[in-house]
Amino acid sequence: MPARPQPLSRKDRRRESEKLILRAAEKVFAEAGFGGATMQLIADVAGLPKANLHYYFPTKESLYRQVVESIFQNWLTAADVFDSAPGPVEGIGAYIDAKMEISRRYPDGSKVWASEVMHGAPVIQDYLETTLVDWTEGRMAVIQRWIDEGRMDPIDPRHLLYMLWATTQHYADFGHQIETLNGGAPLSDAQWQAAKASVKAIILKGIGA
Amino acid sequence: MPARPQPLSRKDRRRESEKLILRAAEKVFAEAGFGGATMQLIADVAGLPKANLHYYFPTKESLYRQVVESIFQNWLTAADVFDSAPGPVEGIGAYIDAKMEISRRYPDGSKVWASEVMHGAPVIQDYLETTLVDWTEGRMAVIQRWIDEGRMDPIDPRHLLYMLWATTQHYADFGHQIETLNGGAPLSDAQWQAAKASVKAIILKGIGA
DNA sequence: CCACACTCTGACCAACCGGTCAAGTTTTTT
DNA sequence: AAAAAACTTGACCGGTTGGTCAGAGTGTGG
Numbered sequence: 388m389p390a391r392p393q394p395l396s397r398k399d400r401r402r403e404s405e406k407l408i409l410r411a412a413e414k415v416f417a418e419a420g421f422g423g424a425t426m427q428l429i430a431d432v433a434g435l436p437k438a439n440l441h442y443y444f445p446t447k448e449s450l451y452r453q454v455v456e457s458i459f460q461n462w463l464t465a466a467d468v469f470d471s472a473p474g475p476v477e478g479i480g481a482y483i484d485a486k487m488e489i490s491r492r493y494p495d496g497s498k499v500w501a502s503e504v505m506h507g508a509p510v511i512q513d514y515l516e517t518t519l520v521d522w523t524e525g526r527m528a529v530i531q532r533w534i535d536e537g538r539m540d541p542i543d544p545r546h547l548l549y550m551l552w553a554t555t556q557h558y559a560d561f562g563h564q565i566e567t568l569n570g571g572a573p574l575s576d577a578q579w580q581a582a583k584a585s586v587k588a589i590i591l592k593g594i595g596a
Numbered sequence: 597m598p599a600r601p602q603p604l605s606r607k608d609r610r611r612e613s614e615k616l617i618l619r620a621a622e623k624v625f626a627e628a629g630f631g632g633a634t635m636q637l638i639a640d641v642a643g644l645p646k647a648n649l650h651y652y653f654p655t656k657e658s659l660y661r662q663v664v665e666s667i668f669q670n671w672l673t674a675a676d677v678f679d680s681a682p683g684p685v686e687g688i689g690a691y692i693d694a695k696m697e698i699s700r701r702y703p704d705g706s707k708v709w710a711s712e713v714m715h716g717a718p719v720i721q722d723y724l725e726t727t728l729v730d731w732t733e734g735r736m737a738v739i740q741r742w743i744d745e746g747r748m749d750p751i752d753p754r755h756l757l758y759m760l761w762a763t764t765q766h767y768a769d770f771g772h773q774i775e776t777l778n779g780g781a782p783l784s785d786a787q788w789q790a791a792k793a794s795v796k797a798i799i800l801k802g803i804g805a
Numbered sequence: 806c807c808a809c810a811c812t813c814t815g816a817c818c819a820a821c822c823g824g825t826c827a828a829g830t831t832t833t834t835t
Numbered sequence: 836a837a838a839a840a841a842c843t844t845g846a847c848c849g850g851t852t853g854g855t856c857a858g859a860g861t862g863t864g865g
Contacts (some may be wrong), residue, residue, distance in 0.1 A: 397832070397833075397841070397842090400842090401841090401842090403669075404842095417714075418715060419631055419715065420629035420631050420632060420711065420714065420715065421629070421631075421632060422628055422629050422630075422631035422632020422633070423629065423630060423631020423632070424631070425821085425822065426732055426822080426823060427821090427822080427823095427824085435843090435844095436843075436845075437823090437824095437844090438824090438825085438843075438844055438845075438846095439842085439843060441824065441843070442805060442823080442841095442843075442844095444825090446823080446824075447762065447822095451844050451851070454795070473631075498714050498778075501710070501714065501769065501770070502711070503811090504630065504705050504769075504770050504772055504773045505626075505627065505710065505769050505770070505772070506627060506629065506632075506771055507627065507772050508773070509775070510817085512776070513745070515773060515776045515777075516776060516780075519773075519776070520776070521605045522779060523777055527782065528807085540801075541646065542794060542797070542798060543790060543794045545777070546790070546791055546794035546795065546798075546832065547794070547798070549763075549766060549767070549770075549774065549791075550621055550763050550766075550794075550795065550798060552766065552770070553762040553763045553765075553766030553770070554758075554759050554762045554763060556762075557758060557759075557762030557766075558758070560710065560713075560714050561710070561713050561714070561758075561761070561762070562619070563664065563714070563716050563717055564713045564717070564724060564728075565758065566730070567717070567721070567724045567725060568724075568730070568754070571725075571809090578798070581752060582755055585751060585752045585755035585756070585759075586759065587804060588749075588802070589751060589755075589756070589759060589798075589799065589802035590753070590798065590802055591802075592749075592801065592802045592803075592804070593797070593798035593799055593800075593802025593803075594798055594801075594802075595801070605810075606812090606863080610811095610812090613812095617841090629846075632854085634851085634852065634855060635852080635854085636851090636852080636853095644813090644814095645813075645814050645815075646814090646853090646854095647813075647814050647816095647855085647856090648812085648813060648814070649815090650853085650854065650855080651812070651813070654854090655854075656852095656853065656854090657852080738816075742835090
């Protein structure tokens with residue numbers, strides 16, 4: 388019996404349409420920013436009439452909000468590696484790997500997030516103040532514990548986290564600049580490995596892990 | 597004899613008007629992005645009628661271009677400290693100090709630059725391919741020399757530069773996020789010093805300098 | 806003092822944007 | 836199969852945007 392394509396239910400079709408629109412929106416928002424993006428262009432990228440977008444997402448801002456929120460969720464879950472690690476070498480090393488991989492695979496999401504924060508986080512300020520603050524304090528406590536256990540130098544955990552975010556996200560947000568400095572070509576597989584290795588080597592040695 | 601306000605010449609008045617507009621434009625472009633910025637808002641911030649802007653800068657894009665170019669120049673000159681240094685501790689240390697200071701004093705410029713690059717550098721791609729490539733290769737050679745002289749670990753100079761850019765500019769581009777994580781308050785003088793010290797400590801130790 | 810070039814600005818315009826809506830089509834429920 | 840609910844879409848609209856322009860104001864060289 389062949390894998391017959393089940394006639395998709397209404398909920399499935401709806402979810403698929405929403406995903407299609409959200410993907411197109413993420414791309415357009417990343418390329419043009421919120422102000423520069425137009426519903427018409429998002430519709431064209433998604434291959435739908437503009438009015439259809441407004442059926443699923445009533446306003447441009449609500450569409451943008453969902454894009455940003457999904458990115459934020461993606462961010463948080465990718466950092467679970469942090470907690471289950473016995474020490475900084477494994478924890479921070481895995482965190483760098485995970486974030487570099489996100490930068491490589493979902494650069495658009497990273498750019499949208501960067502743009503949102505740079506413009507003062509007009510739509511996700513509440514998330515910053517609650518979820519991100521909690522998350523950050525949790526990881527800072529983990530790092531502080533490692534310090535207290537003598538597993539790394541007494542670095543200010545806050546600035547270490549900033550450095551991790553900055554360095555890993557840089558490869559997505561400034562990917563175009565990096566590409567230009569690479570002779571116009573995207574980083575090869577080997578170059579990505581080298582980037583990860585360099586980042587990990589400098590930071591892990593830098594914190595005395 | 598008192599310092600009498602010399603009746604400004606025409607050229608001086610023109611230059612002053614242009615500076616006034618450029619400052620306002622930098623602020624508005626940083627806050628709203630190119631697409632979100634409006635000539636009307638720039639005019640309001642500058643305290644001039646909108647038509648006056650178009651007298652000095654024919655189009656929105658030409659105004660934006662000049663803003664970005666001036667930022668780029670500011671960038672390059674700020675990195676002279678690199679060359680005259682005898683070794684990585686002084687050179688990279690001073691470079692971090694200089695770039696952190698720029699992030700602190702001119703965050704708007706940093707944001708405009710980041711936004712421009714994130715959107716594919718539509719107006720300064722030629723600068724990236726010529727000036728920035730040359731500049732980068734020059735500093736990479738300096739770092740490589742330090743490595744050859746045994747003054748630091750054999751790190752890939754390229755990724756070290758990326759890390760320096762990412763980390764220092766992060767404090768400007770993501771300043772709002774950092775502020776939120778700081779309880780909503782901007783970093784104090786002491787906190788800025790701590791940030792600089794943390795960054796320098798991790799990186800300089802991380803490269804074995 | 807005059808002629809000329811430079812500077813300034815309110816009023817205006819075509820193009821475009823986000824969003825609406827009514828009418829049509831498809832799918833599910835009864 | 837009929838009715839209801841969900842979905843699709845071309846046409847349309849008020850508001851905003853970048854940019855124009857004629858004409859008024861102002862400093863400067865001869």
